[in-house]
Amino acid sequence: MESKIVPVTGSTLVCLAAALLFLVGVMRRCWFGEKSLPPGPTGWPVVGSLYSLGPRNIPACRRFAALAAKYGALMFLRMGSRPTVVISDSTTAKEFFKSQDNNFSSRPRLATGKHFGYDYSSVVFSSGEKFTEMRLIYSAELLSSTNVKKLAPVRMEEIRFLMADVLRRSESERLGDRPHATEGLINITSMVFKANLNLMGRIIFSQSLFGDSGTVNATPKEVENFKFFVKSATRLVGLFNVGDYIPALRWLDLQGVEGDLQRLKPHQEGLLLPIIHQYRKMHHSAEGFSKQEDRRVDFIAALVAKYSTLSDENIMAVAIDLIVGGSDSASTAVEWGMTELLRHPHYLQEVQAELDAVVGRDRLVELSDCDKLPFLDCVVRETLRLHPPSPLAIPHYSSQECTLGGCRIPAKTTAYVNIHAIHRDPKVYTNPNEFQPKRFKTLPSMQVMAQNCESIPFSAGRRACPGQKFAFPTVMLMLGNLLQCFSWSPPPGIRGEDIDVDEAPGVVCSRLKPLVASATPRVEKSVILDHK
Numbered sequence: 001m002e003s004k005i006v007p008v009t010g011s012t013l014v015c016l017a018a019a020l021l022f023l024v025g026v027m028r029r030c031w032f033g034e035k036s037l038p039p040g041p042t043g044w045p046v047v048g049s050l051y052s053l054g055p056r057n058i059p060a061c062r063r064f065a066a067l068a069a070k071y072g073a074l075m076f077l078r079m080g081s082r083p084t085v086v087i088s089d090s091t092t093a094k095e096f097f098k099s100q101d102n103n104f105s106s107r108p109r110l111a112t113g114k115h116f117g118y119d120y121s122s123v124v125f126s127s128g129e130k131f132t133e134m135r136l137i138y139s140a141e142l143l144s145s146t147n148v149k150k151l152a153p154v155r156m157e158e159i160r161f162l163m164a165d166v167l168r169r170s171e172s173e174r175l176g177d178r179p180h181a182t183e184g185l186i187n188i189t190s191m192v193f194k195a196n197l198n199l200m201g202r203i204i205f206s207q208s209l210f211g212d213s214g215t216v217n218a219t220p221k222e223v224e225n226f227k228f229f230v231k232s233a234t235r236l237v238g239l240f241n242v243g244d245y246i247p248a249l250r251w252l253d254l255q256g257v258e259g260d261l262q263r264l265k266p267h268q269e270g271l272l273l274p275i276i277h278q279y280r281k282m283h284h285s286a287e288g289f290s291k292q293e294d295r296r297v298d299f300i301a302a303l304v305a306k307y308s309t310l311s312d313e314n315i316m317a318v319a320i321d322l323i324v325g326g327s328d329s330a331s332t333a334v335e336w337g338m339t340e341l342l343r344h345p346h347y348l349q350e351v352q353a354e355l356d357a358v359v360g361r362d363r364l365v366e367l368s369d370c371d372k373l374p375f376l377d378c379v380v381r382e383t384l385r386l387h388p389p390s391p392l393a394i395p396h397y398s399s400q401e402c403t404l405g406g407c408r409i410p411a412k413t414t415a416y417v418n419i420h421a422i423h424r425d426p427k428v429y430t431n432p433n434e435f436q437p438k439r440f441k442t443l444p445s446m447q448v449m450a451q452n453c454e455s456i457p458f459s460a461g462r463r464a465c466p467g468q469k470f471a472f473p474t475v476m477l478m479l480g481n482l483l484q485c486f487s488w489s490p491p492p493g494i495r496g497e498d499i500d501v502d503e504a505p506g507v508v509c510s511r512l513k514p515l516v517a518s519a520t521p522r523v524e525k526s527v528i529l530d531h532k
């Protein structure tokens with residue numbers, strides 16, 4: 001019989017090579033007992049599972065949770081060319097933070113870290129020695145227990161400004177100053193965001209960006225540009241930028257992310273650079289900072305005075321970390337707290353009854369009251385459980401191959417801790433999708449639940465939020481004072497339970513649409529306005 005010679009084409013070679021690779025893989029596993037990767041979607045060549053995640057208008061934490069329901073609490077997928085694991089329950093999270101905390105304490109290098117983190121030098125975006133150095137500076141100069149105590153009066157002042165703002169607005173509503181009914185409503189989302197941004201501005205460079213507290217040396221245009229920068233930065237940090245996951249496509253900048261990042265640079269630097277230069281000049285002047293009373297809790301002043309090795313860019317990077325990360329997450333928590341209380345008026349009344357009993361109506365709620373307000377504490381914990389502001393934390397990145405849940409995780413894997421999924425685990429929480437603050441009356445303390453990774457709104461391990469000690473009371477005090485000073489009701493014609501809970505897609509999971517409501521003062525004006 002005549003033997004047929006099959007011509008060797010390019011595609012035959014590719015098939016042969018693929019078969020050979022597969023065989024080698026199987027043999028390695030047989031001979032060396034190599035563990036397999038965690039289960040997960042197969043994905044496509046080049047794009048991996050990037051486009052299998054579902055509609056982009058749904059927050060990524062929900063898309064990952066839907067996939068985890070199919071593949072399990074430890075899931076492996078390729079986001080473009082990046083190997084990625086997603087952790088979706090407390091058992092796996094506990095193992096992750098216990099056995100792999102060091103290994104996964106880096107951050108993947110994404111375009112936002114290059115631009116906002118000035119070449120990955122900020123706390124949020126840095127890895128390795130730079131991260132250790134920056135975290136130490138944070139602890140020493142800003143977020144230690146002593147410093148957090150020093151910041152309390154500044155926070156109280158900004159909370160008072162917020163109450164005064166709401167009061168003014170509610171009065172103009174009642175006096176019918178506004179031609180359209182909706183114009184007089186309180187836009188809780190924007191007012192609380194403004195208050196938190198002002199608070200972070202005060203802490204970082206002694207200036208508020210809105211209103212008249214502090215001393216703004218920048219021109220109104222520079223301030224406007226900076227506000228625009230903060231809003232845009234939050235949006236950009238929240239995107240899955242295709243160029244980060246498929247490096248070959250980076251130059252195409254399909255979503256325009258790199259372009260936007262470049263364009264924002266003058267906006268962010270227009271305000272920050274002159275402040276840093278002014279501080280450097282003051283530091284070298286004969287008077288130094290000693291006579292600048294109002295700068296005593298100012299973070300940039302401390303960095304300029306004590307860390308001469310930090311460049312202007314390093315300092316801008318940490319300022320941006322704090323402004324973008326600190327203001328948006330805390331205001332998101334307050335807006336969700338108000339949303340749920342408006343949806344559940346009996347809880348709103350219960351908090352107000354507790355405030356009346358403990359604080360009374362002739363002063364504002366202060367930090368020293370927080371320990372005596374157990375129901376308000378439950379409301380804040382339940383809000384952070386059901387609506388964690390950073391539901392996927394910030395991606396972690398491994399340096400070495402390791403084992404997790406009995407599976408092999410390759411080196412250089414990106415890890416997402418799905419806090420949203422962990423907080424809705426029916427094994428830990430009954431009716432996990434419902435807002436039931438009372439559940440925390442019987443559940444263990446916040447510390448114990450954090451150690452067990454059952455309640456981790458601030459994440460856990462080495463990269464856990466360093467702002468927690470400041471942020472939790474901030475949320476409690478903003479919410480407490482909004483409820484103490486005002487009676488709240490949904491906009492006319494809308495029932496509480498009909499207020500939507502639609503989420504914006506992004507790293508910080510805020511409301512999709514701003515929360516608006518009617519407010520009527522329930523304390524004398526003087527309680528808010530007359531302050532010695």
Ligand code: HEM
Nearest residue numbers: 123124326329330333390393394458459463464465467471
């Ligand atoms: C309710 C408010 C807040 C929540 C829920 C929150 C939550 C988080 C979460 C989940 C992370 C990621 C941790 C990880 O990657 O595993 C984080 C990181 C961070 N947060 Fe917060 N945060 C809040 C407020 C603040 C405030 C007020 C500040 C500053 C004063 C702050 C500063 C930071 C910084 C600098 C990081 C990066 C830490 C690192 O990369 O090592 N946060 N936060």
